[in-house]
Amino acid sequence: MSGTTIISIRGLVVNYYTFGGVIKALRDVDLDINHGESICIVGESGSGKSTLAQTIAMILPQNAVVERGSIIYDSVDILRSSSLDVLARVRRDIGMVFQDPATSFSPLFPIKQQFVDVLSEVLKVTPEEALRISREALKNARLIEVERVLNSYPHELSGGMLQRASIALALAKKPKVLIADEPTTNLDVTTQAEILDLIKVLKREYGLTLIMITHNFGVAAHVCDRVVVMYAGMIFEDGPTRQVLDNPLHPYTRGLLMAIPRMGRSLTPIPGFPPDPREVFEGCPFYGRCNSARGECSTQKPPRVVLGERTVHCHLYWGSQWKS
Amino acid sequence: MEFAVHRKIYLVGLVIVTLFVITGILAPYIVRRPEDAWGITYNPEKAFKQPSLENPLGTDALGRDLLNRVVLGTRFSLIIGVSVVSLSLFIGIPIGLLAGYLGGRLGTVLMRIADIFLAFPPLLLAIAFASVLGRGVLNTIIALALSWWPWYTRLIYIQTTSVKSLAYVDSARIMGLNPITIMFKHILPNIATPLITQATLDIGSAILEASALSFLGVGVPPPTPEWGLLVSEGWQYINMAWWISFFPGLAILVVVLGFNLLGDAFKEYLDPRVRNLMVRRKVK
Numbered sequence: 001m002s003g004t005t006i007i008s009i010r011g012l013v014v015n016y017y018t019f020g021g022v023i024k025a026l027r028d029v030d031l032d033i034n035h036g037e038s039i040c041i042v043g044e045s046g047s048g049k050s051t052l053a054q055t056i057a058m059i060l061p062q063n064a065v066v067e068r069g070s071i072i073y074d075s076v077d078i079l080r081s082s083s084l085d086v087l088a089r090v091r092r093d094i095g096m097v098f099q100d101p102a103t104s105f106s107p108l109f110p111i112k113q114q115f116v117d118v119l120s121e122v123l124k125v126t127p128e129e130a131l132r133i134s135r136e137a138l139k140n141a142r143l144i145e146v147e148r149v150l151n152s153y154p155h156e157l158s159g160g161m162l163q164r165a166s167i168a169l170a171l172a173k174k175p176k177v178l179i180a181d182e183p184t185t186n187l188d189v190t191t192q193a194e195i196l197d198l199i200k201v202l203k204r205e206y207g208l209t210l211i212m213i214t215h216n217f218g219v220a221a222h223v224c225d226r227v228v229v230m231y232a233g234m235i236f237e238d239g240p241t242r243q244v245l246d247n248p249l250h251p252y253t254r255g256l257l258m259a260i261p262r263m264g265r266s267l268t269p270i271p272g273f274p275p276d277p278r279e280v281f282e283g284c285p286f287y288g289r290c291n292s293a294r295g296e297c298s299t300q301k302p303p304r305v306v307l308g309e310r311t312v313h314c315h316l317y318w319g320s321q322w323k324s
Numbered sequence: 325m326e327f328a329v330h331r332k333i334y335l336v337g338l339v340i341v342t343l344f345v346i347t348g349i350l351a352p353y354i355v356r357r358p359e360d361a362w363g364i365t366y367n368p369e370k371a372f373k374q375p376s377l378e379n380p381l382g383t384d385a386l387g388r389d390l391l392n393r394v395v396l397g398t399r400f401s402l403i404i405g406v407s408v409v410s411l412s413l414f415i416g417i418p419i420g421l422l423a424g425y426l427g428g429r430l431g432t433v434l435m436r437i438a439d440i441f442l443a444f445p446p447l448l449l450a451i452a453f454a455s456v457l458g459r460g461v462l463n464t465i466i467a468l469a470l471s472w473w474p475w476y477t478r479l480i481y482i483q484t485t486s487v488k489s490l491a492y493v494d495s496a497r498i499m500g501l502n503p504i505t506i507m508f509k510h511i512l513p514n515i516a517t518p519l520i521t522q523a524t525l526d527i528g529s530a531i532l533e534a535s536a537l538s539f540l541g542v543g544v545p546p547p548t549p550e551w552g553l554l555v556s557e558g559w560q561y562i563n564m565a566w567w568i569s570f571f572p573g574l575a576i577l578v579v580v581l582g583f584n585l586l587g588d589a590f591k592e593y594l595d596p597r598v599r600n601l602m603v604r605r606k607v608k
Binding site: 057059061062088091092094095096098099100103104105106107108109117118121122166169170173 | 427428489490491492494495496497498499500501502505509510513514
């Protein structure tokens, strides 16, 4: 972890307006992402982790509204700036890899055409130059048979190859930040490990800041220095991966880690269900499922408690000091 | 064209459409007396002749050879059918893409305008436009296209909203491509399948509606040998000279049927699942 902050998120509130009501996807999120670190955002479906990634990448769907808050990137608030230069800079500096490699490419054109079309427009180079850059990017993504991949249609390639290709495409514009939204969820287990290793290696080679979205603590442990646990649109816990996994502070993190199936241990599920995303909470959204809940949990917002390198949003730690 | 081989009925559609297009292009060169088809001079001794070797489809009230007129009419139907669909696509595609991809207020306004057009029965709207514009081939095309484009806009809008949430569109956005490139290079090709099918089916319908306009007297003016007009010129003599309306009507029927069959063939063939089935059947 090096010191300087590259992305600074403050008080971020994002709602989705749907026919079924207002979905509160992010409820007051604060997060500082440091230059060159790899950070994992872990949470269940509906915890707001993908919305957070989409807000940073500026690809929120139309029915999403940023109600409050700021994202400072490169000393500019990218949410409030209407300047096209800022959008262009975000597009240049932030790359993204998506969950389903099968839909990451248009099914109608060969990979070569898509690489060349996109890169020649984005990097403003000739098609020949774009093809050269594509070859190099695919080679960097450890794809053997670069020519075969280039000449194939997406459906002719395996999920792992396509995910390598989409990583290559994302990195071909030399971004500073790479957002990976559950990049291994749709792959089989051995390919998952290869892709994670690849992302780790490329992060070092390209000097990237990596933001990984996942619901899998295994992925977090494998790739990231720092883990952020989200629940119901809020950050519950934030800290160095090893510390969080070995000694979870928040009752929700503890519950999640207990709910991971392991050999020789019975699995303890968290009782109850995640809350309705339309609900407004007076207190802590985890109240009601939490076995350490106290009186103020239902009435007061959980406070942000900083304990050394770690942060936890929970009443249990209010006023306590971290003794290491 | 391998699709036509697998289902004979589609082959019929393909043959009809091919013959129709060739006839339309070559019409003035293959009829015996082109000037006769346009003539309005009254020729009483030749009028109302039954189909015979001399006049295979008979003659009309003014003594003009019907075969000549029906064959020359092919060209007008071809021009009208293709132009109406192309012009409608030309108007409908950008509006549908813009409304679907950009959405928001602009999208709502554009789609509500399309809805206003869709609220009228299409032929009624076309009759209204045609009456205002006046008779003529070009005006018929414009009148039909003006009532036609919202159907494509709606189709494209629906398809665009479903395609734009796919990862490759987000991926294109995040790579920094401009919205025009994304709309025309990444979304449009991926929604082309239903569009091609619909457009093919619609060439037939456009021919039919153009004929209806001419029949009603707001389309192409006489003495143009347009099929709908030929039907309308003959219907008052239907009891004594059935052939005057019958053969142009038959031509409309066959050509519209041909385009419908071809459209159905495209619908099946462009669906990859069905196509694979067909290919597998061929292998066996």
